[in-house]
Amino acid sequence: MLTPPExxxxxxxxxxxxxxxxxxxxxQANLLSLPREYAYDFLLFxxxxxxxxxxxxxxxxxxTSASIFAGDLRTDLPAYRVYRDGALVDERTEVVDLWRDDMVTFLIGCSFTFEAALLEAGVPVRHIEAGSNVPMYRTNRECRPAGGMSGPLVVSMRPxxxxxxxxxxxxxSRYPAVHGAPVHIGAPGLLGIDDLSSPDFGDAVEIRAGEVPVFWACGVTPQxxxxxxxxxxxxGHAPGxxxxxxxxxxGFQLP
Amino acid sequence: MLTPPExxxxxxxxxxxxxxxxxxxxxQANLLSLPREYAYDFLLFxxxxxxxxxxxxxxxxxxTSASIFAGDLRTDLPAYRVYRDGALVDERTEVVDLWRDDMVTFLIGCSFTFEAALLEAGVPVRHIEAGSNVPMYRTNRECRPAGGMSGPLVVSMRPxxxxxxxxxxxxxSRYPAVHGAPVHIGAPGLLGIDDLSSPDFGDAVEIRAGEVPVFWACGVTPQxxxxxxxxxxxxGHAPGxxxxxxxxxxGFQLP
Structure with a gap:
C-alpha cells in the first residue's frame, strides 16, 4: 500500500x-483549474x-500545490483533460507547459472516499470487484446556475x-463532503438515463437480479x-x- | 407559534x-451583505x-430576497449592523436606504438550529432557560485567510x-451546515478567553457545578x-x- 507521496x-x-x-x-479529489476571472462563478456554482x-x-x-495536496498539481495526477472554450482538446499526463499564473485550482470531494465505508458495512461495490472505473451518466437534472456557470447534474451509479x-x-450520508447520500434510487429513466449499459464516462457494470441502481452526485459535474x-x-482530471x-x-466522516 | 412569513x-x-x-x-441564519468586489474573497473565506x-x-x-428567504432582506430581520471601513457605525431595524445594486448577501448557518435537537436529547440550553442571548467570544484562533479577508474565530458557549x-x-455533529460539532470543550483559557462572564457579544450565562463550557464556531465570525x-x-444582522x-x-440533519 503506497503513501500519497509515493x-x-x-x-x-x-x-x-x-x-x-x-x-x-x-x-481522493476531483480537480478543476480555471483562470481567476471564472473563479467566483465556479465557487458560487x-x-x-x-x-x-x-x-x-x-x-x-x-x-501549484494546495493545503491538502503537498504534491505538484500540474504533474502528480495520473491524467488530465484540457478544455478550450468548453471543448475537450487534449488528454495528457502533465500540464506544466499549459499552466498559467492566474489558474485557481479547486479540489472537489470524490465518492471513492465512501466506498471503503460501504465495503466495511457489507455493501458490495461492483466496479471495484470488476477492476473497472465507476459508471457515470449525464442526467436531465439541471444544476442551480451561478453567473456564467451552468450544466447538468452528473451521477455515478452503483448497483x-x-x-x-x-x-x-x-x-x-455520513460523508457529505464527498457527495453524501444518494440523489436518486431506482428508476434511471426519471433521470433521463435510457441505457445503463452506455455510461457517458467510465465503464458499464453488471446489474444482477435483486439489485437496484443507486445514483450519487458525481464530481465530474464541474467538467x-x-x-x-x-x-x-x-x-480537469481524467475521470477516475x-x-x-x-x-x-x-476527517470527512460525520458524526 | 408563528410561521416564517408571519x-x-x-x-x-x-x-x-x-x-x-x-x-x-x-x-435561522446569519446575514452578511457586501459589495460584489468583496464577494469572492468572502465566499472563499x-x-x-x-x-x-x-x-x-x-x-x-x-x-433583496434569496432562494431560502422569500422576505425582504433589507427589512425583515429584527435588527441590522452597518459597517464602514470595518467600523460599526449604526444599528437599525431596516437598511432600505443603504441598499446598493451591487450588494451580495450571504446567509450563514446558525447554531439555533441544533439547539432544538439538544433539548430533545435532554441536553439543557442555559441561555434559552434564562431567556437571554447566547454568550459569544472572540478567540485567539485565527481563521484561515482568503485574499483580503481575515479575522479571529468567534465561538458561542453553552455550559x-x-x-x-x-x-x-x-x-x-449531525448538523455540519449549522456549525456542527464543538470546536473546543473545556479550558477556555486555551482559546484566549480569560473571563466567561464577559462575553464579546450576547449575554453571560451561569455555569453550575459539574458543568463544562462547550464552544461551537459562531456565525458572528464573518462580522x-x-x-x-x-x-x-x-x-450584518445584530447578533442574535x-x-x-x-x-x-x-433539511440540514445528517445522517
Whole structure:
C-alpha cells in the first residue's frame, strides 16, 4: 500500500491508471483549474450544488500545490483533460507547459472516499470487484446556475442489493463532503438515463437480479459545466484518475 | 407559534427582539451583505472556514430576497449592523436606504438550529432557560485567510453537564451546515478567553457545578472578519437577531 507521496511520485513519472483502490484511507479529489476571472462563478456554482461539487480546497491564483495536496498539481495526477472554450482538446499526463499564473485550482470531494465505508458495512461495490472505473451518466437534472456557470447534474451509479439499499444510504450520508447520500434510487429513466449499459464516462457494470441502481452526485459535474459554459480555458482530471491528497478519509466522516 | 412569513412581517413592522425560540423547526441564519468586489474573497473565506461560516445561500448582486428567504432582506430581520471601513457605525431595524445594486448577501448557518435537537436529547440550553442571548467570544484562533479577508474565530458557549458532553457532541455533529460539532470543550483559557462572564457579544450565562463550557464556531465570525479586514461597506444582522428562513431545520440533519 503506497503513501500519497509515493503514489504521486509514480504518477509524476508517467504511470497512467485509474486511482480507485489506491492509498486506502487517504482522500481522493476531483480537480478543476480555471483562470481567476471564472473563479467566483465556479465557487458560487459549487456552493449552490454542494452534493455534486463539495469543495475540499481552493488554491490562490497560480499555486501549484494546495493545503491538502503537498504534491505538484500540474504533474502528480495520473491524467488530465484540457478544455478550450468548453471543448475537450487534449488528454495528457502533465500540464506544466499549459499552466498559467492566474489558474485557481479547486479540489472537489470524490465518492471513492465512501466506498471503503460501504465495503466495511457489507455493501458490495461492483466496479471495484470488476477492476473497472465507476459508471457515470449525464442526467436531465439541471444544476442551480451561478453567473456564467451552468450544466447538468452528473451521477455515478452503483448497483446495490435491495436489502442493503438502506444501509448504503445511511453509510454514505455520513460523508457529505464527498457527495453524501444518494440523489436518486431506482428508476434511471426519471433521470433521463435510457441505457445503463452506455455510461457517458467510465465503464458499464453488471446489474444482477435483486439489485437496484443507486445514483450519487458525481464530481465530474464541474467538467460537464465547463463543457456547457465554455470558459476560455480549463484543466480537469481524467475521470477516475484523481488527485490523491494528504487528507484522511476519516476527517470527512460525520458524526 | 408563528410561521416564517408571519415573523418576518412583525420584524418588518419594527419588532426588535432576539429570535431564539422563534418559529421552531424553521432555520435561522446569519446575514452578511457586501459589495460584489468583496464577494469572492468572502465566499472563499467561508469555504476555508466552514465550521464558522457554513454558507446556506448567496444572492445575485442587488437581490433583496434569496432562494431560502422569500422576505425582504433589507427589512425583515429584527435588527441590522452597518459597517464602514470595518467600523460599526449604526444599528437599525431596516437598511432600505443603504441598499446598493451591487450588494451580495450571504446567509450563514446558525447554531439555533441544533439547539432544538439538544433539548430533545435532554441536553439543557442555559441561555434559552434564562431567556437571554447566547454568550459569544472572540478567540485567539485565527481563521484561515482568503485574499483580503481575515479575522479571529468567534465561538458561542453553552455550559453542559459533564455526563451529557458526549451527547452534545454526537447530536450537534449531525448538523455540519449549522456549525456542527464543538470546536473546543473545556479550558477556555486555551482559546484566549480569560473571563466567561464577559462575553464579546450576547449575554453571560451561569455555569453550575459539574458543568463544562462547550464552544461551537459562531456565525458572528464573518462580522469579526469585517471589523479586521475593513471592506468599504458591509451590513450584518445584530447578533442574535437572525434571518428566519423558509428552510426547515430537518433539511440540514445528517445522517
Amino acid at each position: 503514489a504521486r511520485e509514480k504518477f509524476r513519472a508517467g504511470l497512467r491508471v485509474p486511482t480507485s483502490g489506491y492509498c486506502a484511507g487517504w482522500t 459549487a456552493q449552490r450544488n454542494p452534493q455534486a461539487c463539495p469543495v475540499l480546497d481552493v488554491t490562490e491564483p497560480g499555486e 446495490v442489493p435491495a436489502d442493503l439499499v438502506a444501509t448504503a444510504v445511511r453509510v454514505t 460537464a459545466a465547463v463543457m456547457r459554459s465554455k470558459p476560455s480555458f480549463a484543466i 484518475h484523481m488527485a490523491i491528497t494528504d487528507a484522511r478519509d476519516s | 415573523a418576518r412581517e412583525k420584524f418588518r413592522a419594527g419588532l426588535r427582539v432576539p429570535t431564539s425560540g422563534y418559529c421552531a423547526g424553521w432555520t 467561508a469555504q476555508r472556514n466552514p465550521q464558522a461560516c457554513p454558507v446556506l445561500d448567496v444572492t445575485e448582486p442587488g437581490e 453542559v453537564p459533564a455526563d451529557l458532553v458526549a451527547t452534545a457532541v454526537r447530536v450537534t 469579526a472578519a469585517v471589523m479586521r479586514s475593513k471592506p468599504s461597506f458591509a451590513i 437577531h437572525m434571518a428566519i428562513t423558509d428552510a426547515r431545520d430537518s
